[in-house]
Structure formats: structure tokens, C-alpha cells
Amino acid sequence: MRGPEEYITFSAVFDPPMQTRRISEAHTTGKNFIFPGLASAFWHVVDSERGATIIADGAFTKTLREHPEGFPLLYYHDQQAPIGGVPKLTQTADGLRFTAFTSNIPLGNATAELIKDDVLRAISIGFTSIKESFAPHPDFGQVRMIHELALFELSVCLYGADSRALIDLPANRQSNRFAEVSRIHEETLWDQEVAEMEISHMISEHNRMIRKGQFRS
Secondary structure, eight states, X not given: XXXXXXXXXXXXXXXXXXXXXXXXXXXXXXXXXXXXXXXXXXXXXEEETTEEEEEOTXXXXXXXXXXXXXXXXXXXXXXXEEEEEEXXXXXXXSEEEEEEEEESSHHHHHHHHHHHTTSOOEEEEEEEEEEEXXXXXXXXXXXXXXXXXXXXXXXXXXXXXXXXXXXXXXXXGSOTHHHHXXXXXXXXXXXXXXXXXXXXXXXXXXXXXXXXXXSOO
């Protein structure tokens, strides 16, 4: 069991948790982008720096009950870089689902654009384990089973330890930039193919003329 003197993510140990601010509806008036996703998958082995870890279903029950106001949304677990809030979290059969918002601040807006461009997709959680046990596992030797935890924050990042913890971005909200990038990429490939064909033709013609003695190489 890990005490309250530190809290952990699946990738790092941080300073003592900041005081969680209330994120009520009054604090969401400045939101500029709302998005849902899965913050943590139940019974999914996460191979973190603290070893293989599984979060059991129901592990968030107490912490969600104690924080009906929600939790902060951070950028890469940086306590000096809050970018929004997570006012809605629900445990489902798959794991902990959430709906978050980014605030209308420079870093919040930049993060929102990266999410909409499908660049930032991963979600990571900062927490303290309250009740845990260890069990044998055929692939990992033994795994740490977390039965209860204290959640402190959710973070948006490029890669998370839990590969299933991702932002859900509906297709109709995705940027059209990918379509434009794909078009340019295909055109570039086509231009490259045409150029290679032209170069190959020129080389063949050059060799043909050499064989016919029309000029020396």
C-alpha cells in the first residue's frame, strides 16, 4: 500500500498531490473543447516502471464518491500546467470513462488543436494506491493488483502506459488536415513515381544511343 506522501502515475513519481480544486459547472464557462475517452482500462496489464500492474474494476468507487466535483486535467502530469478539468467520470465494464474540457488558455487551446488533429490521443492518470495485492501471471511473473486508489488528476500525453486509455474523437470532429495531408502525400508519391519513370526512360535512351555509337559515354 502506498501512503499519501506521494502519488504515482504509470510512468513517474511526483511531489505530494496538489489540492484538488472544485470543478463545478461554474468553472467550465471558459471551456473551448470537450472530449470523452477512457482514462483507465480494468483488468488490463500495464507494464510500468513499477512493474506489471492491473487496476481491478471498482477501484475508483471511493475516490469518485469523495470528489463529485471532478479532477484537474494536466499536460503531461505537470502540476504547473493545468489545461482544463474532468467534471464527469463513470466506471463501466471497460474501465473508467470520462468527459473532459480544455480551458481557453494558450496551452489549453494548443492541446485542443493537437487532440483534434489526432496527435495527442493518450490519457494517463496520477493516483495513490490504497489497497493492493500481488498475484501470479503467466507472462509477467507476478502483477500488482490495485483494488482501491485515490485519483488526483488526468493528463493528456503522447504515449501512456495503458495502451487502451485513449481519447475518443468522433470522426466528424476530426480536423480535415489529415485528408489534406493524405492528398498531398499521394500526389507526392505519384510525382515521385512519374519522375522515376522519366529518369529510367532517359537512362535507357542514353544506353541505347551509346550502343548505336551515336555518342560516346
